Amino acid sequence: MCIRDRYTAEEFNKFDNVSWANHIHPEDREKALGELRTFQEKENKFRIEYRFRKKDGSYIHVEDSGVYQRNEDGSIRKSFGVMKDITGIKLASEKLKESEARYRSFMKNFRGIAFQMGLDFTPILVDGNIEETTGYRRGDFIFGKADWYQIVHPKDREQLFENRERLVNDPLLLIEHEYRIRHRDGKLRWVREIIQNVSDPTGKKRILQGTAYDISKQKEAEESLAKVEEIRKKEIHHRIKNNLQVISSLLELQAEKFNDIEVLEAFRESQNRVATMAIIHEELYRSKNNETLDFSAYLQKLTADLFHSYTVRKGDVNMQLDIEETFLGMDTAIPLGIIINELISNSLKHAFPSGRKGEVCIKLCRTEENSENKSISKIINNIDDKSSVDKNIQYTLVVSDNGLGFPENIDFRNTSSLGLQLVNILVEQLEGTIELEICSGTKFKIWFKETCQSSEKVSSIKGEIQ
Structure with a gap:
């Protein structure tokens, strides 16, 4: 038997029932002896497990099993059995139970x-x-x-x-x-x-x-914070718009003190530039999404204000708009609005002298995104799938008129005109390019990319302002 390596055969053969019982672990002794008595009374076979003390005083788990030979009257004549060391199995079983208990505890919490x-x-x-x-x-x-x-x-x-x-x-x-x-x-x-x-x-x-x-509570908290942030941003846009309107009013009051036509024109141009920015903040204040601006709606209001500012007589000059419904971030909308303000102002001031009739056209459209720049990640995260951020859309803006045409002796990239200087600076700020075509009037073409936000909705808006 396996415990012979702890006791010699001679030592183990000297064990009587009392000595054997004393070697059973105290915590197991009563149960083991009780089970053994039950087997002796009723069964011809027995099998019990308990801890047995080794010669060095430590304990091992044993499986004690065997058979009884009985006399005719049922009394036990002899018993034959084997004590097997099952310590390894027992320890593995206990570890498994502990592991299962830890798993249940982990999953419970x-x-x-x-x-x-x-x-x-x-x-x-x-x-x-x-x-x-x-x-x-x-x-x-x-x-x-x-x-x-x-x-x-x-x-x-x-x-x-x-x-x-x-x-x-x-x-x-x-x-x-x-x-x-x-x-x-x-x-x-x-x-x-x-x-x-x-x-x-x-x-x-x-x-x-x-x-x-x-993550429902987290989502509720995020929505609450988003609403607070939206209200805060709307209030900021509202205050900026009001401040810009105050500046515009101050410019108008100051202009009343002068009679010089050039000075008055300079004041009017400055007022229009301030108004261009004020309208953007007003539109952002009124929009549901205060991060992006419906630029097509903004252009309709901007051009109407410009026509009113230059007191264009009805029927003399028409405004044609061919604009895709485009949503732009403020960092793009403000410089683009000022560019359009300067180009339209130039047309209204110089292209149609002495009551000459004609039209000014604005066309804004976008090209397809550059699919070559797309990459596919091995980790897909769709948390922000609804974001309107898209840096791959390119836009084309065309501002034209059928008036007298741009003077051939003037280089629009190198001129003393503050308006055209602003146009070139702001096109560069947008990382865009600008070209001038002179053919039956003046046509400026500008290509640029939206660097922050872009449109998810595209439809056609065509209108006329007179």
């Missing part, structure tokens, strides 16, 4: 949901804070009483399917995304899911594994 599923999206394992997050029990998902995809908000379901299909097709992909689910009580909740490919326990098959966390 885990604030999310852990899951595994096959590549066909069939649930394999679901555990964690399931009932609090969804209102359903663990078994509802495992046994098909509840379907995770059915509780996902219909508007988020398609994106969820697409992302998981990507996972199936790309073993190295990790996806983190957010979407809404419908709790059993009918309320919507936000969850953040992180999911990736792993190997199953055999190491032969690929499965999907991930976690999902309820």
Whole structure:
């Protein structure tokens, strides 16, 4: 037997029942002797487990099993048995139980949901804070009483399917995304899911594994902060607009003290430049999204104000607008607005002298984004998918008139005109390019990219201001 390496055979053969019983661990002794008495009374075989003291005083786990030979009257004549050292098995079993207990404790306190599923999206394992997050029990998902995809908000379901299909097709992909689910009580909740490919326990098959966390409170806090920030920004735009209007009024009052035509013209041009910026802040104040400006609506108001400023007689000069509905960030809208203000002002001042009739045209359109600059990341994050940020859209602005034409002896890139100097500086600020065409009038073409925000909606607006 295995304990002979602790006791010699001669030493062990000297053990009587009392000596043997004294070698059983005190915590196991009563139970082991009680089980043994039960076997002796009723059975022909026995099997018990207990801790046995070794020669050095330490204990090992043993399995003591054997058979009884009985006399005709049922009394025991002899017993044959084996004591086997099962310490390794016992310790492994105890560690397994401890590990299982730790896992149960971890999952009990885990604030999310852990899951595994096959590549066909069939649930394999679901555990964690399931009932609090969804209102359903663990078994509802495992046994098909509840379907995770059915509780996902219909508007988020398609994106969820697409992302998981990507996972199936790309073993190295990790996806983190957010979407809404419908709790059993009918309320919507936000969850953040992180999911990736792993190997199953055999190491032969690929499965999907991930976690999902309820982030509803975080989303509510973010929405509250966003509303506060939106109100704050609107108030800032409103104050800037009011301050610019005060400046414009001061310029107008100051201009009344002068009679010189050139001085008055300089004041009017300055007023128009201030108004150009004021209108942008007014539009941002009124818009639902105070980060971007509906530039097409802004241009209609700007050009109408310019016609009023230069007191163009109705029917003499028409304004033609051919503008795509374009949403621009303030960093692009302000310099672009000033550029258009200067070019339109030049046309109204110089292209149609002595009551000459004609028209001024503005065309704004965008080209397709440069697909060559796109890259595909191995980590897909769709948290900000709804952002309007797009740095790859190029716009073309054309401001033209059919008036007298631009003087051939003037280089518009190198002139003493403050207005044209501003145009060139601001085009450079937009990292754009500008060209002049002189053919039956004047035509300026400007190409630029939106550096902050871009349009998600594109439609055509064509109108006429007289």
